[in-house]
Amino acid sequence: MTVPLTLLSEHRCFGGTTAFYKHASEACGGEMRFGVYVPPQAATRKVPVLYYLAGLTCTEETFLMKGGAQRVAAELGLMLVAPDTSPRGAGFPGETDSWDFGVGAGFYVDATQAPWSSRYRMFTYVTKELPELVGAHLPARMDREGLFGHSMGGHGALVCALRQPGRYRSVSAFAPISAPMQSPWGHKAFGGYLGPDQEKWREWDASELMRKQRAPLPPLLVDQGTKDKFLTEQLRPELFQDACAAAGQSLTLRKQEGYDHGYYFVSTFMEDHLRHHAATLNA
Numbered sequence: 001m002t003v004p005l006t007l008l009s010e011h012r013c014f015g016g017t018t019a020f021y022k023h024a025s026e027a028c029g030g031e032m033r034f035g036v037y038v039p040p041q042a043a044t045r046k047v048p049v050l051y052y053l054a055g056l057t058c059t060e061e062t063f064l065m066k067g068g069a070q071r072v073a074a075e076l077g078l079m080l081v082a083p084d085t086s087p088r089g090a091g092f093p094g095e096t097d098s099w100d101f102g103v104g105a106g107f108y109v110d111a112t113q114a115p116w117s118s119r120y121r122m123f124t125y126v127t128k129e130l131p132e133l134v135g136a137h138l139p140a141r142m143d144r145e146g147l148f149g150h151s152m153g154g155h156g157a158l159v160c161a162l163r164q165p166g167r168y169r170s171v172s173a174f175a176p177i178s179a180p181m182q183s184p185w186g187h188k189a190f191g192g193y194l195g196p197d198q199e200k201w202r203e204w205d206a207s208e209l210m211r212k213q214r215a216p217l218p219p220l221l222v223d224q225g226t227k228d229k230f231l232t233e234q235l236r237p238e239l240f241q242d243a244c245a246a247a248g249q250s251l252t253l254r255k256q257e258g259y260d261h262g263y264y265f266v267s268t269f270m271e272d273h274l275r276h277h278a279a280t281l282n283a
């Protein structure tokens with residue numbers, strides 16, 4: 001049975017529509033929300049779909065309000081799908097105590113530790129349940145999926161692609177957390193969601209997965225600001241760059257001089273990323 005979507009708001013935008021929906025989620029055991037941009041081309045044909053995974057503290061609205069993506073997505077005929085960053089309202093102890101764990105910080109993993117394992121299953125949500133809903137309700141070409149994201153979501157995009165070789169035709173990231181096993185954010189999230197056994201963490205760490213990958217991903221584009229306050233302690237792109245070199249993975253890592261971590265940086269390079277995705281999604 002197809003799960004119904006409830007339309008929360010709808011806005012005309014660059015000849016297409018930006019809209020927000022909520023729905024019952026089996027993966028996350030409650031209500032989830034997502035945003036979508038449907039470009040004008042979708043009035044007459046199905047269009048490729050590009051998922052964007054946002055970072056810590058973000059919601060389904062952040063990217064569509066601050067990313068500056070819709071004008072170019074309208075030109076390129078790309079549907080943009082932006083899920084929320086975690087379940088909300090589960091009521092677990094500590095769920096809202098900090099901004100880098102729990103609500104707004106699902107890390108796109110399937111938690112294995114109680115109580116998180118009953119609701120915090122963001123990997124299954126963004127790779128299975130949400131695409132099924134998109135395919136059922138929206139004019140999306142489900143044989144042409146791309147994936148990108150920012151920070152926690154940049155890492156989520158890399159991990160989702162690495163865990164499903166061949167699934168996504170295009171992948172990119174803005175300032176991703178590149179090796180969470182080597183970062184305080186990663187230790188906090190993985191310890192809480194996956195438990196103390198660090199061997200289990202390797203299955204959710206982009207640099208660890210890259211070192212073990214058997215089939216290359218599509219050429220990767222990563223942008224990183226040089227004035228990003230999280231760069232040296234949390235993001236560590238050089239570790240992912242080393243892993244790509246060891247695996248023979250094509251990676252374009254661009255150091256953007258003077259840019260910080262926020263959406264002024266993300267929106268500046270959004271057009272480059274959309275064109276990177278369109279080159280394969282529209283081929």
Ligand SMILES: N[C@@H](CCC(=O)N[C@@H](CSC=O)C(=O)NCC(=O)O)C(=O)O
Pocket residue numbers: 054055056057058062066099150151152153261262263
């Ligand atoms: N509250 C924090 C800052 C949180 C933050 O910078 N979040 C980033 C993602 S960080 C990694 O995933 C973000 O995208 N924020 C949304 C925005 O609109 O900028 C602090 O106090 O430092």
